[in-house]
Amino acid sequence: MKKVREVMKGKRSRREKTKDERVEQIFRELQEKGLIDERKGGDKIRDVYIFIDESGDLGRFGTNYFTIAGLVVDEPISLRRIIKKARQRKLKKKIKELPELKANKTNKVIRKYILSKVASSECQIFAIAVDKSMIMPRLYEVKDRLYNYICGILVNEIVSNYDLVHIIIDKKHTNTLIRENFNHYLIKKIKSRHNRIIIDISHRDSQSTPELQVVDFVAWAINRKFNTGDDEYYRIIENKIINKGRMELWKN
Numbered sequence: 001m002k003k004v005r006e007v008m009k010g011k012r013s014r015r016e017k018t019k020d021e022r023v024e025q026i027f028r029e030l031q032e033k034g035l036i037d038e039r040k041g042g043d044k045i046r047d048v049y050i051f052i053d054e055s056g057d058l059g060r061f062g063t064n065y066f067t068i069a070g071l072v073v074d075e076p077i078s079l080r081r082i083i084k085k086a087r088q089r090k091l092k093k094k095i096k097e098l099p100e101l102k103a104n105k106t107n108k109v110i111r112k113y114i115l116s117k118v119a120s121s122e123c124q125i126f127a128i129a130v131d132k133s134m135i136m137p138r139l140y141e142v143k144d145r146l147y148n149y150i151c152g153i154l155v156n157e158i159v160s161n162y163d164l165v166h167i168i169i170d171k172k173h174t175n176t177l178i179r180e181n182f183n184h185y186l187i188k189k190i191k192s193r194h195n196r197i198i199i200d201i202s203h204r205d206s207q208s209t210p211e212l213q214v215v216d217f218v219a220w221a222i223n224r225k226f227n228t229g230d231d232e233y234y235r236i237i238e239n240k241i242i243n244k245g246r247m248e249l250w251k252n
Contacts (some may be wrong), residue, residue, distance in 0.1 A: 010014060018095075027214065029064045029182075036216075038248075041239075044098070044162070045163050045164055046111070046161065046162045046163045047157075047162060047163060047164035047165070047166065048072055048073070048074060048158075048162045048164075048165055048166070049072070049073050049074070049075075049076050049167065049168065049211075050070045050071070050072050050073045050081065050155065050158055050159075050165060051070070051073075051076075051168050051169075051209075051211045051212055051214070052068065052069070052070050052071075052151065052154070052155075052169045052170075052215065053068075053069060053169075053170055053206075053212055053214045053215040053216045053218075053219045054066065054067060054068045054069070054219055055067045055103075055145075055216075055219040055220045055222070055223035055224075056223045056227060057186060058132075058135075058140070058143045058146055058147060059140070059143075060137075060140045061073060062222070063227050064131070064132060064133070064226075064227050065129055065130060065131055065223055065226040065227040066129070066130045066132060066150075066223070067126040067127055067128065067130070067134065067155075067219050067222050067223035067226065068127065068128050068130045068147075068150055068152050068154050068181050068219065068221055068227050069125060069126070069153055069195045069215055069218045069219035070125070070126045070127070070155065070157075070158060070215070071118070071123055071124075071125060071214060071215040071218055072123060072124040072125070072126065072158055072175070073121075073122065073123045073124075073211075074122070075165045075173055076211050078121050078122060078123070079123070079206060079210060079211040079215075080113055080210045080211060080216045082117040082118065082121070082148070082210070082214050083101060083114075083193045083210035083213050084210065085117070086101065086110060086113055086114055086117075087101075089113075090109060090110050090113050091110070091212060092151065099207045100206055100207045100213055100217075101213045101217075102213070102216055103216055103219075103220035103221070104220060105219040107133075110164070111217060111220075111221075111233060112233070112236065114214060114235055115217055115218070115221055115236040115237050116236055118214060118217070118218060118236075118237055118240065119236050119237050119239065119240055123240060124158075124240060125218055125237060125240045125241045125242065126157050126158050126242055126243050127218075127219070127222050127243070127247050128150050128153055128154045128240070128247060128249050129152070129222060129223065129226045129247050129248050129249065130150060130248075130250065131226075131248065131249075131250065131251070132141050134249075134250040144173075144178055144181065144182075146210070147182075148181070148182050148185040149181070149185075150188065150249065151169075151186060152185060152186055152189035155167065155189070156193055156194075157188055157243050157246070159194055159197055159240075160193075160194055162197060163196070163198065164197070164198045164200065165190070165195065165197055165198070165199050165200065165201065166200045166202070167186065167200065167201045167202070167210065168201075168202050168204055168211065168212065169201070169203055169204075169212075170203070170204070170205075170209075171203035171204055171206075172207050173203075175212070178204050182201075183201045186199070186201060187199050187201070206234060218237060220233075221233035221234050221237060222234055222237075222241075222247070223235070
């Protein structure tokens with residue numbers, strides 16, 4: 001057992017070292033390009049991962065509310081373990097090989113299990129909920145821009161205390177231009193208030209990114225509270241929500 005612990009500790013050390021080396025490489029490249037100044041010796045880079053997903057829709061009809069949630073962690077492995085353990089312990093044999101776990105397609109046991117693990121993990125939750133009755137009709141014609149705008153508000157709630165921010169979002173758009181417009185808008189939005197923060201944005205397939213599957217459950221639970229009044233799932237993660245009093249956008 002002692003040998004197993006030593007091996008696992010060695011693996012963690014190598015993983016942490018790899019992460020630190022990756023962060024340092026990003027900063028070296030930016031310094032070489034003259035985009036940031038030299039850091040003082042011993043300065044620690046403050047970096048964070050933000051996994052973003054939404055629940056509801058931005059159509060003229062459909063759900064009453066639309067919610068974007070951000071799950072914030074220093075190290076993503078804790079979120080990956082939540083999905084891994086849910087598959088091992090809660091899924092029946094016939095559905096263990098499902099490519100993706102989604103809140104609206106799982107049962108109460110799995111939802112509560114995943115959300116309770118989020119509640120006990122080292123993470124923070126930020127969210128923006130939009131009452132669609134407050135959206136001006138013309139904005140429904142530019143849904144991608146509206147999404148970018150809401151996402152920009154969410155991310156700016158989070159990033160101020162960090163040097164390097166990794167933003168990971170579901171690769172739902174096959175249109176490269178839409179993804180590029182999102183990246184451009186978000187970087188510009190963040191830089192307008194936090195000029196020295198380095199932003200790393202990646203669009204990933206949620207089927208192969210367990211962390212995005214976790215935030216799907218978080219966004220679903222929050223949107224369910226606003227959309228239907230059912231706060232059973234929301235209460236499980238409520239204490240993790242940092243901007244709880246500022247979640248509703250355009251609130252009367």
